[in-house]
Amino acid sequence: xxxxxxxxxxxxxxxxxxxxxxxxxxxxxxxxDPIERLIMAEHDQAARELMAPRxxxxxxxxxxGEVSGKNMPLMFKGQEEMAKQIAASGRKPTAxxxxxxxxMAAKGAIQMTLGVGANDAATAKLVSRRSFFETLYMxxxxxxxxxxxxxxxxxxxxxxxxIGWPQYLLWLLLAxxxxxxxxxxxxxxxxxxxxxxxxxxxxxxxxxxxxxxSRPSGRCKLAQLPAPAxxxxxxxxxxxxx
Numbered sequence: 001x002x003x004x005x006x007x008x009x010x011x012x013x014x015x016x017x018x019x020x021x022x023x024x025x026x027x028x029x030x031x032x033d034p035i036e037r038l039i040m041a042e043h044d045q046a047a048r049e050l051m052a053p054r055x056x057x058x059x060x061x062x063x064x065g066e067v068s069g070k071n072m073p074l075m076f077k078g079q080e081e082m083a084k085q086i087a088a089s090g091r092k093p094t095a096x097x098x099x100x101x102x103x104m105a106a107k108g109a110i111q112m113t114l115g116v117g118a119n120d121a122a123t124a125k126l127v128s129r130r131s132f133f134e135t136l137y138m139x140x141x142x143x144x145x146x147x148x149x150x151x152x153x154x155x156x157x158x159x160x161x162x163i164g165w166p167q168y169l170l171w172l173l174l175a176x177x178x179x180x181x182x183x184x185x186x187x188x189x190x191x192x193x194x195x196x197x198x199x200x201x202x203x204x205x206x207x208x209x210x211x212x213x214s215r216p217s218g219r220c221k222l223a224q225l226p227a228p229a230x231x232x233x234x235x236x237x238x239x240x241x242x
């Protein structure tokens with residue numbers, strides 16, 4: 001089973017490296033909102049162009065014509081072609097033919113309302129563009145969230161390891177921030193502000209705690225004084241050396 005306490009191996013971050021990564025993470029956090037706004041602006045622009053009035057010339061346009069030398073009322077292109085086929089066959093229109101004529105009329109009216117026909121390729125392009133930015137927004141949101149979560153886990157875990165603190169503190173420090181987001185727990189505004197202050201406070205405090213290797217030892221080593229040389233028998237004045 002995967003040991004979450006050692007998910008990043010034995011990685012360690014010194015205070016300087018941790019501070020640099022923390023600054024980059026904060027900049028990235030502030031950049032997420034403008035990125036999402038930019039993507040949604042492009043999506044909304046494509047949606048506005050798609051819903052804007054466009055020329056109805058083309059397949060969805062009602063036009064008049066002649067069938068067997070007789071002037072016909074305004075018809076859509078599909079209706080006109082069907083009427084010419086019936087006239088060329090020399091038979092009377094059946095109930096099925098009339099039903100098809102009504103279906104063609106409804107289809108032509110819908111096409112004229114949506115502005116398809118000559119502009120069908122442009123409409124398809126706008127639909128594709130809107131779908132692209134809609135998908136891009138979801139992918140960007142998931143990717144930026146993943147970068148933030150993994151980055152914070154790596155930074156805090158590595159910093160705790162450098163300080164010499166146990167790894168279970170990682171989950172105790174980050175749980176108040178991540179749990180309400182993942183489980184969509186409704187919290188009052190005051191509680192949310194308190195969690196944000198606690199979160200950034202913990203990240204800043206970790207940047208000032210020295211690592212275990214750079215911490216001075218608790219034991220003060222007393223300087224060992226050289227043992228006095230023994231006086232040789234019969235020696236006066238300066239002490240001799242051993």
